Amino acid sequence: MFVTHSFTACALGSLQKTDYDYVYETYDDEEPVNCSVTESIKGGHVTYSKGGLVGSVLTYHCGPEKYPSPVSYRTCEEHGEWSPMRLASGRLASRATCKDVLCPAQLQLDHGDFWPRDQWFAVGATQSFSCQEGFTLYGSAERNCTLSGEWTGETPICNNHADDCDDPGIPPGALRSGGRFFRGEKLTYRCQTGLDLLGSAERFCLEHREWSGSKPRCHGAELELAHLSAFMLPCALSDVYVFGVKEKVNKEELNSLASKKRGETHVFILKDYDKLGEVFNSIISKWKSTLHSNTKQPNETTLPEWGKDKSCFGSIVSQNWVLTAAHCFARESTGSVPRQLDIEYGLPPSQSNVKFKRVIMHPSYSTSALKHRNVSEFYDYDVALVETNRSIPLSWMARPICLPCTVPGSRAMKKVNSTCADHRVELLTLEQTPAFFNHKISGSNKRKETHIHTGRQRLGCVEKARKLVEHTDVTLDEFVPDRFLCSGGTAGYQDAITCQGDSGGSLFLQKKKRYFQVGVVSWGIVDVCKIIGYTRRPPPDARDFHIDLFKIMPWLKQHLGKEIQFLPEIN
Numbered sequence: 276m277f278v279t280h281s282f283t284a285c286a287l288g289s290l291q292k293t294d295y296d297y298v299y300e301t302y303d304d305e306e307p308v309n310c311s312v313t314e315s316i317k318g319g320h321v322t323y324s325k326g327g328l329v330g331s332v333l334t335y336h337c338g339p340e341k342y343p344s345p346v347s348y349r350t351c352e353e354h355g356e357w358s359p360m361r362l363a364s365g366r367l368a369s370r371a372t373c374k375d376v377l378c379p380a381q382l383q384l385d386h387g388d389f390w391p392r393d394q395w396f397a398v399g400a401t402q403s404f405s406c407q408e409g410f411t412l413y414g415s416a417e418r419n420c421t422l423s424g425e426w427t428g429e430t431p432i433c434n435n436h437a438d439d440c441d442d443p444g445i446p447p448g449a450l451r452s453g454g455r456f457f458r459g460e461k462l463t464y465r466c467q468t469g470l471d472l473l474g475s476a477e478r479f480c481l482e483h484r485e486w487s488g489s490k491p492r493c494h495g496a497e498l499e500l501a502h503l504s505a506f507m508l509p510c511a512l513s514d515v516y517v518f519g520v521k522e523k524v525n526k527e528e529l530n531s532l533a534s535k536k537r538g539e540t541h542v543f544i545l546k547d548y549d550k551l552g553e554v555f556n557s558i559i560s561k562w563k564s565t566l567h568s569n570t571k572q573p574n575e576t577t578l579p580e581w582g583k584d585k586s587c588f589g590s591i592v593s594q595n596w597v598l599t600a601a602h603c604f605a606r607e608s609t610g611s612v613p614r615q616l617d618i619e620y621g622l623p624p625s626q627s628n629v630k631f632k633r634v635i636m637h638p639s640y641s642t643s644a645l646k647h648r649n650v651s652e653f654y655d656y657d658v659a660l661v662e663t664n665r666s667i668p669l670s671w672m673a674r675p676i677c678l679p680c681t682v683p684g685s686r687a688m689k690k691v692n693s694t695c696a697d698h699r700v701e702l703l704t705l706e707q708t709p710a711f712f713n714h715k716i717s718g719s720n721k722r723k724e725t726h727i728h729t730g731r732q733r734l735g736c737v738e739k740a741r742k743l744v745e746h747t748d749v750t751l752d753e754f755v756p757d758r759f760l761c762s763g764g765t766a767g768y769q770d771a772i773t774c775q776g777d778s779g780g781s782l783f784l785q786k787k788k789r790y791f792q793v794g795v796v797s798w799g800i801v802d803v804c805k806i807i808g809y810t811r812r813p814p815p816d817a818r819d820f821h822i823d824l825f826k827i828m829p830w831l832k833q834h835l836g837k838e839i840q841f842l843p844e845i846n
Contacts, residue, residue, distance in 0.1 A: 308355030316343055318373030329353050337373035340398045340422060344374045363469050378420035379448025379470055379493055386410045386442075387433035394467060396420045406433035414444070424495050440480035448493030456480050466493035473542045479691075487691055494544060519544045588713055588720075588780030589618075590792055591675050593838040594666040598831075599779030600795055600822075601636040601659040606643065608636040608656075618663060632662040635834055637827065648748040655756055657797040658822050659779075660834050676781060677791045680828050682840040687789040695842055699825050702784060702791055706732040707765055710784040712796055715776050723771035725762040725819070727782070727793070736761035739818045740800055758827070759820040760794045763813065772813040774804035782821040794821030 309327035316335045325331035331351040335343035349357040360368040377395040387406040400420045406412045415428030432444040438456035445451045448470045453462035466472045475488025589599030604612045612634045619628045637656040645653045680695035708727045713720045728736035763770045782794030799819040832841040
């Protein structure tokens with residue numbers, strides 16, 4: 276048996292990028308055919324990036340307050356033709372035209388009035404709003420149509436706060452159906468022809484009197500964009516933001532990728548990359564200011580332990596707390612901890628460390644708990660929380676990981692009103708669930724893959740530890756209680772095995788584009804890194820054991836409940 280001593284907290288989860296390879300057939304006996312360079316657009320002009328060569332981009336340009344329709348650019352294809360143009364209806368178009376930029380009008384305002392009434396307004400036009408007696412106007416009383424095809428100000432809403440949920444509003448260009456705003460009621464949105472709906476098409480009034488999903492908005496088809504970028508923020512936020520830049524992004528796909536949360540925008544359609552940094556920075560600022568309400572990409576840290584020159588991993592679960600293994604500090608929950616403890620996060624370590632304020636070990640942790648029954652070391656309840664002396668500055672190198680049985684976790688799973696049991700089913704639905712842990716090698720952290728064995732598969736996994744109880748007075752179930760998750764040795768896979776130094780890190784998995792921690796790395800049967808000539812193929816009996824977070828939720832809530840919102844059932 277081995278354990279590790281020392282500590283590193285890491286953020287788990289980096290954006291996964293999928294690359295698509297397109298293979299084109301080529302024929303040596305065919306000469307490439309150039310595209311025509313005599314194209315035109317009514318009311319504007321055309322430029323070419325490479326003349327008429329294959330791969331050249333034709334760009335349509337229009338004057339102020341105009342936009343090219345039905346597309347703003349085309350590419351020269353191998354057969355010598357420019358890529359086809361299609362209208363919003365899907366029909367082919369033969370010629371491009373410069374059209375007026377228009378703003379979609381406010382079409383519906385419940386318990387209010389608006390004027391003038393129309394479906395579209397030109398740049399510079401104004402639309403005004405008022406409410407019936409007994410209702411208060413929230414948002415803008417007047418809005419102006421801008422050059423971008425969007426309105427100034429905020430969506431008008433007439434509200435009297437009489438129902439369970441407040442009126443969530445209706446965006447320009449949209450119509451809404453549904454009744455009163457009572458708990459459980461559903462609202463449905465649709466956009467007028469020629470507009471795409473971004474955000475939630477359906478929203479429900481929830482038990483806590485908030486609306487599910489995110490505010491819908493109707494986006495003009497003329498700003499069809501390309502180059503999709505997506506990234507995820509920490510689980511407390513657990514958000515996926517999606518950017519479309521340039522032309523031809525599929526808006527339905529774009530909208531399906533993005534998070535949908537009340538009062539927030541997660542889909543951004545930009546005309547050029549210059550705006551990307553500006554929007555990105557505004558999101559980061561907002562994220563930092565709201566961190567205590569939610570948290571995603573797991574970040575891990577490193578801590579030295581009671582053994583000299585030893586270190587452990589630990590996961591950042593909030594700006595002020597790191598979750599790790601208790602054996603990184605002492606052999607008993609009442610044991611003393613080091614007077615000085617540096618927590619390293621991100622890179623470089625010399626510029627990214629904080630001191631600890633206190634260490635809280637689980638009160639039931641004691642490596643000598645079964646010593647009277649000939650068990651030299653016992654690691655049940657091998658968990659600890661480290662409170663930092665100051666908030667960890669969150670960044671892309673240091674972010675909190677998602678915890679199950681929390682409200683942010685429910686949002687990340689997109690399972691509103693779910694229970695802790697629902698979370699376990701969602702995350703550990705398979706008897707062999709793919710999972711990851713961080714391994715320190717040559718001064719850097721590397722993600723390793725394994726499988727968590729549950730249900731009937733757990734019995735065979737735990738059985739490999741039977742040899743450790745042969746000369747004791749305990750049963751295998753007593754030595755490896757159900758608070759341990761077992762990993763490694765999956766048939767048909769080459770599961771990674773932890774080494775000394777990996778202890779305290781998170782056992783995590785990916786779900787709904789988020790990283791969820793389900794366990795804390797505790798101990799293993801074999802330290803494979805000490806095997807001479809080890810070549811990544813673990814011994815057949817190598818298994819790892821991790822503290823199951825689902826089994827210690829009340830203790831986690833007791834200490835983290837002020838910073839992380841746990842599900843109501845956790846007591």
